[in-house]
Amino acid sequence: MLRVAIVGASGYIGGELLRLLHGHPRVTVVAATSDRLAGRRVDGPHPNLRGHTDLCFVGHDTLENTEFDVLFLAAPHRETMGRMAEFLKLARTVIDLSGDFRLRDPEVYASYYGVAHAAPHLIPEFTAGLPEWHRARLTTSDRIAVPGCMATAGILAVRPLALEGLIEGTVRVDARTGSSGSGVSGGAAGAHAERSGALRVFAPSGHRHEAEIAQATDRTVRMTATGVEAVRGVQVLCQVKLASGVSEKEVRSAFRAAYGNEPFVRVIAQRQGLYRLPEPKILTGSNFCDVGFAVSADDGTAVLIGALDNLVKGGAGGAVQCMNVRFGWPERTGLEFFGLHPN
Amino acid sequence: MLRVAIVGASGYIGGELLRLLHGHPRVTVVAATSDRLAGRRVDGPHPNLRGHTDLCFVGHDTLENTEFDVLFLAAPHRETMGRMAEFLKLARTVIDLSGDFRLRDPEVYASYYGVAHAAPHLIPEFTAGLPEWHRARLTTSDRIAVPGCMATAGILAVRPLALEGLIEGTVRVDARTGSSGSGVSGGAAGAHAERSGALRVFAPSGHRHEAEIAQATDRTVRMTATGVEAVRGVQVLCQVKLASGVSEKEVRSAFRAAYGNEPFVRVIAQRQGLYRLPEPKILTGSNFCDVGFAVSADDGTAVLIGALDNLVKGGAGGAVQCMNVRFGWPERTGLEFFGLHPN
Amino acid sequence: MLRVAIVGASGYIGGELLRLLHGHPRVTVVAATSDRLAGRRVDGPHPNLRGHTDLCFVGHDTLENTEFDVLFLAAPHRETMGRMAEFLKLARTVIDLSGDFRLRDPEVYASYYGVAHAAPHLIPEFTAGLPEWHRARLTTSDRIAVPGCMATAGILAVRPLALEGLIEGTVRVDARTGSSGSGVSGGAAGAHAERSGALRVFAPSGHRHEAEIAQATDRTVRMTATGVEAVRGVQVLCQVKLASGVSEKEVRSAFRAAYGNEPFVRVIAQRQGLYRLPEPKILTGSNFCDVGFAVSADDGTAVLIGALDNLVKGGAGGAVQCMNVRFGWPERTGLEFFGLHPN
Amino acid sequence: MLRVAIVGASGYIGGELLRLLHGHPRVTVVAATSDRLAGRRVDGPHPNLRGHTDLCFVGHDTLENTEFDVLFLAAPHRETMGRMAEFLKLARTVIDLSGDFRLRDPEVYASYYGVAHAAPHLIPEFTAGLPEWHRARLTTSDRIAVPGCMATAGILAVRPLALEGLIEGTVRVDARTGSSGSGVSGGAAGAHAERSGALRVFAPSGHRHEAEIAQATDRTVRMTATGVEAVRGVQVLCQVKLASGVSEKEVRSAFRAAYGNEPFVRVIAQRQGLYRLPEPKILTGSNFCDVGFAVSADDGTAVLIGALDNLVKGGAGGAVQCMNVRFGWPERTGLEFFGLHPN
CATH class of the missing domain: 3.30.360.10 (Dihydrodipicolinate Reductase; domain 2)
Structure with missing residues (x-):
């Protein structure tokens, strides 16, 4: 079992990561951060998780003392880039769901996000988290930027x-x-x-x-x-x-x-x-x-x-799919749900 | 034309009062208060009014210097009762849409609203704003409490x-x-x-x-x-x-x-x-x-x-109906809309 | 009071015509046809009309023996064109809501509707029912084709x-x-x-x-x-x-x-x-x-x-607006409703 | 792998059975009947199944020549009871989702369904398909009536x-x-x-x-x-x-x-x-x-x-849960989906 942590776990993408990762047979969620809700159960803001977990949110600073293999980042745009150097120290594999490392050209970033990029030197380290087009590279990439x-x-x-x-x-x-x-x-x-x-x-x-x-x-x-x-x-x-x-x-x-x-x-x-x-x-x-x-x-x-x-293929599911590719697991692992009709 | 004013005009009930009163042939809206939006156009928060009025919100304290005949109160529960004595000085006829003067027994009020009533002596002055059951009294009543x-x-x-x-x-x-x-x-x-x-x-x-x-x-x-x-x-x-x-x-x-x-x-x-x-x-x-x-x-x-x-019969429309009854106008005045099907 | 009739009054556009025309101070609805529902009250399929009318649907063939000034057509595309010559005999002013007389070029009609036009010689008689662009012509037009x-x-x-x-x-x-x-x-x-x-x-x-x-x-x-x-x-x-x-x-x-x-x-x-x-x-x-x-x-x-x-500006309301223009009435007559917010 | 068949597979409950049973690791769907759609792919009316199956509907009469262990019935109320004797010959285990074998008293059935029960002698053979209350009996029951x-x-x-x-x-x-x-x-x-x-x-x-x-x-x-x-x-x-x-x-x-x-x-x-x-x-x-x-x-x-x-716990999912109980499989098998929030 790989150990995974989630930064920004109280939001909708964070909740969806918790849902998918709790149902994933190869990983165990060891930490879900939310400074606002630290100490509270994750099934409070994510009531669909009731009965599936007793996990509680932890404050961000507890991550330093926690061991994990994969770090999912569901933190806000603009805020993530400034903290990325720190995040990269925490885990071998970092999968970022913010918008900060998707655009390869910092000037394009600046024009679309309205601020200069805070860590342009890190951008080239990231692989686009779209297995359909970058599967080979994703098998060895430890910095993955999931598209919007x-x-x-x-x-x-x-x-x-x-x-x-x-x-x-x-x-x-x-x-x-x-x-x-x-x-x-x-x-x-x-x-x-x-x-x-x-x-x-x-x-x-x-x-x-x-x-x-x-x-x-x-x-x-x-x-x-x-x-x-x-x-x-x-x-x-x-x-x-x-x-x-x-x-x-x-x-x-x-x-x-x-x-x-x-x-x-x-x-x-x-x-x-x-x-x-x-x-x-x-x-x-x-x-x-x-x-x-x-x-x-x-x-x-x-x-x-x-x-x-x-929230799934356009977010948390895409991120989990990237993890599956990265670690050589069957790509559908934990993502088997068919979708509903009618709905 | 009677002159009417609305306290608390930025909310949904306030907006509905503005809609109905602007379409009413016997009245003119002379003031719509919102301390938060004073100076802004009423068709900002109420975009359906675009093209029908150039009215702007005014601060509450301007009411003292404005002349009007009817005052509609769309202020919050609990807050209204404390200010009612003041409101009653402002206009001959006051039509209250808050919950504060609906219950005749202050103890019942206290048990349902969780606070003691601030103006129990004023409660008896109010007539329930339900023309179907109190039409006769409403023709002469100048304090009307519209039900929830x-x-x-x-x-x-x-x-x-x-x-x-x-x-x-x-x-x-x-x-x-x-x-x-x-x-x-x-x-x-x-x-x-x-x-x-x-x-x-x-x-x-x-x-x-x-x-x-x-x-x-x-x-x-x-x-x-x-x-x-x-x-x-x-x-x-x-x-x-x-x-x-x-x-x-x-x-x-x-x-x-x-x-x-x-x-x-x-x-x-x-x-x-x-x-x-x-x-x-x-x-x-x-x-x-x-x-x-x-x-x-x-x-x-x-x-x-x-x-x-x-927002209509259960609020602003009921209030306008009461006004029609009070002033002896045909009861459907300004309230002719049939409803839509399908919808 | 002008006398108006509606062909195809059981559908949604027909119902909307009934709603607007019953609220219109210059007209009276003398006939609403529906072969399927002849004899039944119009407020059955159009429940928002309850309390506003006791009108019943009549069969189409009763129109011959009814006098009216304006005929609104809410019959299906493709079917309307074949019956238009007959419709034109029934009333001085015909306002058509089908698609059959909107396109001026019968070949364009054929390519979009998949059938040859059945009455191409009548197309030039129609004015596009869009007052914003054809107001002058609409004041004298007795054949009006309301756009889709x-x-x-x-x-x-x-x-x-x-x-x-x-x-x-x-x-x-x-x-x-x-x-x-x-x-x-x-x-x-x-x-x-x-x-x-x-x-x-x-x-x-x-x-x-x-x-x-x-x-x-x-x-x-x-x-x-x-x-x-x-x-x-x-x-x-x-x-x-x-x-x-x-x-x-x-x-x-x-x-x-x-x-x-x-x-x-x-x-x-x-x-x-x-x-x-x-x-x-x-x-x-x-x-x-x-x-x-x-x-x-x-x-x-x-x-x-x-x-x-x-159903309103894109259908029945547009048709009523055309009628207002045609007969020189204030254009907003019967169309005063502001729209709702929130909704 | 147990072999399962579904009668009435073109409806919503039938589609949900197909969804759940295709994701179930212990069974294989060998027949899905629909007389109306016989020969057509099941992912036509059930588009969420695209990519998961190439199964086509078969006519009801093909069931006689098909071998299977469990028969799910998603046929209409009133119609099912008349055919139940026939259904019971087709498979060892029959799980009925109609209303026909839920009520133990045929007179109550008659008063609620408006017709006399066509097979009252079969009613006692059925166990109510609610594991929470009848789990023990369900482990050995081969006639199961899933509640509404x-x-x-x-x-x-x-x-x-x-x-x-x-x-x-x-x-x-x-x-x-x-x-x-x-x-x-x-x-x-x-x-x-x-x-x-x-x-x-x-x-x-x-x-x-x-x-x-x-x-x-x-x-x-x-x-x-x-x-x-x-x-x-x-x-x-x-x-x-x-x-x-x-x-x-x-x-x-x-x-x-x-x-x-x-x-x-x-x-x-x-x-x-x-x-x-x-x-x-x-x-x-x-x-x-x-x-x-x-x-x-x-x-x-x-x-x-x-x-x-x-369609799930109140229908197809409840039926699958009963099957899991009946065959001694972990009760959550094939039913692991957590539910979504927000949704």
């Missing part, structure tokens, strides 16, 4: 065509997200009466995940982000121009080639049926990212669609 | 049978309510991710509105309150024992007699159909309270049901 | 810039819609358990409203349509390329110029705030279409946003 | 006190249920626009599950059933009178004694916190039934609350 939720969906939807040169021009992404993406402290904007039934274009441009998709696809990306009525769930609609002469068959082949053997990516592009294109509602709780497409033959464009649960 | 949202539904559902002696024993009320009832500052409990899809028994007993229903029906009332997935809407299910020999026909007659001519109460008790019993979802935005019943002949019990929009 | 719900939002969002030559290239529209747009008989796809929480890309391309927006803006339009969790509500996100050198100020001016005096279009484009861009959730029941925009200075693109209630 | 969803919640909430004689008088149950309980063919009542946001008292009295709770608790039970906004989820609120002198401590002890060692029942009765009483929203997908209570010391009453996922 909307970025994961966008990258998985766009990269197969981008890498094969099947698309050209700007990629226009419309991302829709549930309320859990805003975290525990959603504030006034997150109050139920305001957020319920919303179709809130909270980022008509400049969302940070746009930069991640651009980096991973080597294309100009323009993204809008809309909050929709859902707790969990992300869906991206990506409008692309196909390169001259590219057929629907080639598009399908590229997706099949990229993901045919992937344990957590399904290609969903049917001609009919209620669920003929990816939808997050049947992915809640699961680690799947469904990707699909619809080609408009008449004008050579296509819509690429990705869907996932932002 | 769940209380309004419960009283309208139970009182026709209670007054006629058609029921006996304890009345058991199960009240369900949307999130807007918790007000603007719902706090952590009101965060969308926590509140969405909730079936939260937040008051298994002892809810304050229980005391109002008991007072108005002269019966022992036991009430549970559950938060359900909705922004607006209250529904009460009241289980009662019919007095010996009372038939369904008598029940129906009692409801018809009580509400046959009421502008805002509809008796809904059909044998079939999707909407054969009262449901708040088709009442959103309207001032209706639908009441209905289902009699179990075999054991002499009945379920009495009431439904309304907590 | 998503088309109304899209046209109102895009046309100000398109007409002024401020945009170039293809307009990419992402349209989101609630479940009521599918009508009463939503079928298996509309079952709550399947439709709840959906993010269903039901038309990745080729939606019929695309053709309407293209026709009204004289631009190439590519539209995706997604069903979202809502009963009512449409929102369109339109990604456009600004013509060279066009500034945000010019964009704002164009919107102000187009809609500054409109009774039912509000320009919502604030720098901050929860509702800084248009959202349908605060428009439910109202006849407003809110339009807004966000300009990306760095790459000369903009997102144009429109939101409305598909 | 609301009945499971109600029985688990009420029986600990009823059996210990801690309550007296009538038990009043208010049951709330999501839309999936109505099955795939919800009809017009199940259309999203009608069902969304509903608080539909579809059974003010006489619901069939009432009889099950009465039978299992030996008390008079009066139940109302309300459809609420949710796809999955059942919650029951049971109002009981405590026997004279019974304290909260005794109530707690009774629950602890009954369920302290149960793998799938958690006693949730905290003094504070958001989730201090059972709520279905954190149980979606899990096999837990959370039970809790709130005692009103002043009048000797209590509210007993049960919550579960109607």
Whole structure:
């Protein structure tokens, strides 16, 4: 059994890590930090864990005296980078879920996060935590930066065509997200009466995940982000121009080639049926990212669609999948949940 | 045109008062107070008012220098009673939407609100703001206490049978309510991710509105309150024992007699159909309270049901209706909205 | 009082016409047809009308013997065109809510609706029922074709810039819609358990409203349509390329110029705030279409946003507004409802 | 590996059986019947199964030529009883999810289901499929009748006190249920626009599950059933009178004694916190039934609350749990999912 610790375990991503890691047969959770809730049971803020654990939160400074092999970081953006040097001393393997080590270019980081990067020299040490595209490197990497939720969906939807040169021009992404993406402290904007039934274009441009998709696809990306009525769930609609002469068959082949053997990516592009294109509602709780497409033959464009649960494949599940890859365990270990229908 | 002012205009009840009063042909809103938002436009927190008004919030202390005829109070429970003497100096007619002057017995108030009443001598001056049962007195009353949202539904559902002696024993009320009832500052409990899809028994007993229903029906009332997935809407299910020999026909007659001519109460008790019993979802935005019943002949019990929009008939709309009655205007003035289906 | 009749009054648009026309001080509803429900009360399928009317549905063939001035058609697409000649004999003024007379080019109709147009010679007689752009002609038109719900939002969002030559290239529209747009008989796809929480890309391309927006803006339009969790509500996100050198100020001016005096279009484009861009959730029941925009200075693109209630401004309300214009009544008559917040 | 077959596999309960049984390490699904969909892939109507199985539906008559050990019946009420003799020939162990063999008294059945029982002689052969109360008998039973969803919640909430004689008088149950309980063919009542946001008292009295709770608790039970906004989820609120002198401590002890060692029942009765009483929203997908209570010391009453996922613990999960008990496997096998928060 490997020993794992979680920094920032009181938030939604932290709770999801606790859920997945408690159900994981190869690890034991030895510490879950929350300075605010130190001493309190983890099943207080995470009531789904009742009956599964008696673990209590510990203050951050107890980590120094705790031995563990893997450290999951679910701390806030901007705050994580300043503490990374310290974190790296604590464990051999560090899996970061913040946004601080995803972008390889510190200047891009500065322009999207509004502050200079505090530890640019550490960025190159991190591998992108997307096994579908970086599996080989992840088997030996001890610094892993898990991509953002909307970025994961966008990258998985766009990269197969981008890498094969099947698309050209700007990629226009419309991302829709549930309320859990805003975290525990959603504030006034997150109050139920305001957020319920919303179709809130909270980022008509400049969302940070746009930069991640651009980096991973080597294309100009323009993204809008809309909050929709859902707790969990992300869906991206990506409008692309196909390169001259590219057929629907080639598009399908590229997706099949990229993901045919992937344990957590399904290609969903049917001609009919209620669920003929990816939808997050049947992915809640699961680690799947469904990707699909619809080609408009008449004008050579296509819509690429990705869907996932932002707290699982777009967060804690993706991180656990990376750990599985890193330690050579079967990739589905602890991530077997199928998703629900209806839901 | 009568001049009206609103204390506590930044909250949800305040916003609903602004909506209804701006659409009311007999009044003009001369002041809307919010110490926190003084100087800001009212259509900031109440975006549905955009294009209808250029009004800005004013600080509370400006009221002294403003002339108006009617003062609506949408200030918090417990806080209102201490300031009532002051409020009464400001306007001839005061319509209070807090809970502080609804209960006639200060000891009952103390036991339900957890504090001694600060102005018990003023309680007798207030008339219950329920035109269906106190219309005559309301035509001359200048101190009106509008009942609580769940209380309004419960009283309208139970009182026709209670007054006629058609029921006996304890009345058991199960009240369900949307999130807007918790007000603007719902706090952590009101965060969308926590509140969405909730079936939260937040008051298994002892809810304050229980005391109002008991007072108005002269019966022992036991009430549970559950938060359900909705922004607006209250529904009460009241289980009662019919007095010996009372038939369904008598029940129906009692409801018809009580509400046959009421502008805002509809008796809904059909044998079939999707909407054969009262449901708040088709009442959103309207001032209706639908009441209905289902009699179990075999054991002499009945379920009495009431439904309304907590911010309208259960709050601001009820208050405006009282004003209409007080000033002799047609009771539907400014309250004509039918409600929506589907919705 | 003008006498009005409704064909197809049992559906959701029909019900909304009944709601609005019963609240309209200048008209009286003399007939509401439904062959299926003939003889039944209209407040059966439209329970929000209880207490407001005793009207019953009549069979279609009774219309011949009824006198009325205005005929509203809420019959299905494809079926309406074949019966239009007959309808035109029944009333002086015909307001059609089907899709059959919106597209001026029968070939475009054929390509989007999959059948040849049955009455192409009648198409030129119809005026587009969008007062914001055709008010003058509507004052004298007796054949009015009300645009589709998503088309109304899209046209109102895009046309100000398109007409002024401020945009170039293809307009990419992402349209989101609630479940009521599918009508009463939503079928298996509309079952709550399947439709709840959906993010269903039901038309990745080729939606019929695309053709309407293209026709009204004289631009190439590519539209995706997604069903979202809502009963009512449409929102369109339109990604456009600004013509060279066009500034945000010019964009704002164009919107102000187009809609500054409109009774039912509000320009919502604030720098901050929860509702800084248009959202349908605060428009439910109202006849407003809110339009807004966000300009990306760095790459000369903009997102144009429109939101409305598909059954009101995107259907029955738009039709009533046209009637008001046609008969010279104040345009807001019968359409005064503000919309609700929170909701 | 045991071989299992499912009759009626195209419905929601059938789909949930497929989900759970495909993830179960001790069984293999050899047949899933649906006469309507014979030959079609099971992941068509159950899209969450994509990637997990290539199974296709078979017609019912193929079962005769298939060998299997356990037969799960997810066929409709009333239809199942007439075919039970035939079903019992097909497999050694039959687990029935219909309502036909739950009630021990055929006359009670007739009064609640409106038809005479077609196979009353078979009723005594069935054991109630509730391991918490019948575990010993289930280890040897080959005819198992899984209780209804609301009945499971109600029985688990009420029986600990009823059996210990801690309550007296009538038990009043208010049951709330999501839309999936109505099955795939919800009809017009199940259309999203009608069902969304509903608080539909579809059974003010006489619901069939009432009889099950009465039978299992030996008390008079009066139940109302309300459809609420949710796809999955059942919650029951049971109002009981405590026997004279019974304290909260005794109530707690009774629950602890009954369920302290149960793998799938958690006693949730905290003094504070958001989730201090059972709520279905954190149980979606899990096999837990959370039970809790709130005692009103002043009048000797209590509210007993049960919550579960109607398709899992209230259906397919309960059935799988029974199978685990029957075959001596660890009871949590295949049912490990924790439930999600937030959700």
